Amino acid sequence: MTEESIITEDLRNMLGVEAPPEVFEVEKGHIRRFAEAVGDANPLWQDETYARKSRYGSIIAPPMFLQDEGKNKFADRLIELPLPLPGFLNGGVEIEFYQPMKPGDVVTTQAKLIDLYEKQGKTGKLVFMIVEVTFKNQRQELVSISRNIFISR
Numbered sequence: 001m002t003e004e005s006i007i008t009e010d011l012r013n014m015l016g017v018e019a020p021p022e023v024f025e026v027e028k029g030h031i032r033r034f035a036e037a038v039g040d041a042n043p044l045w046q047d048e049t050y051a052r053k054s055r056y057g058s059i060i061a062p063p064m065f066l067q068d069e070g071k072n073k074f075a076d077r078l079i080e081l082p083l084p085l086p087g088f089l090n091g092g093v094e095i096e097f098y099q100p101m102k103p104g105d106v107v108t109t110q111a112k113l114i115d116l117y118e119k120q121g122k123t124g125k126l127v128f129m130i131v132e133v134t135f136k137n138q139r140q141e142l143v144s145i146s147r148n149i150f151i152s153r
Contacts, residue, residue: 005118006118006125006127007116007117007118007127011113011116011127011129012116014113015113015114015115016112016113016114017112017113018111018112019110019111019112021108021109021110022108022109022111023106023107023108023109024107024109025104025105025106026061026065026101026102026104026105026106026107027103028059030065031045031046031059031060031062031065031103032045032046034061034062034065035062038062038064040062042062044056044059044060045060045061045062046059047059056100056102058102058103059102059103060100060101060102061101061102061103063097063100063144064095065101066101066107066135066143066144066146067093067095087151087152087153088150088151088152088153089150089151089153090148090149090150090151091128091150091151092148092149093146093147093148093149094146094147094149095144095145095146096144096145096146097143097144098141098142098143098144098145099137099141099142099143099144101137101143106137107135107138107143108135108136109133109134109135110133110134110136111131111132111133111134112131112132113130113131114130114131114132114147115128116128116130121153123153124153125153126151126152127151127152127153128149128150128151129149129150129152130147130148130149131147131148132145132146132147132148133145133146133147133148
């Protein structure tokens with residue numbers, strides 16, 4: 001006897017659909033505040049004299065800056081759907097980095113639900129939603145790809 005899936009049709013319909021792009025500008029002050037907030041004193045993030053002498057030629061954003069600045073409304077859309085289970089949590093993120101972000105860069109994010117599956121957990125069924133977000137700069141260079149795991153339980 002096959003068990004019925006608890007994945008809703010609304011979720012299935014989002015699979016593979018790209019969300020509208022979102023754009024943000026990388027700002028020097030935000031880079032500094034982010035580095036201070038996470039306690040990262042790397043001079044590449046804050047010291048212009050030091051950063052100018054580096055291979056990057058200027059201040060760059062810490063790699064995880066994109067998780068702060070690049071928040072994508074796509075995850076909010078998932079949360080707003082009538083999920084099959086009441087709880088919602090972050091199951092982690094996998095990130096590939098390609099280009100550093102510099103002040104003045106204009107970054108476009110594009111998100112889509114790339115995988116959707118369910119598993120049996122200790123306390124019942126879990127629904128896993130994998131959201132991939134692509135980050136490109138104003139030159140259409142790939143900056144980063146993140147794959148976020150969201151779990152409905």
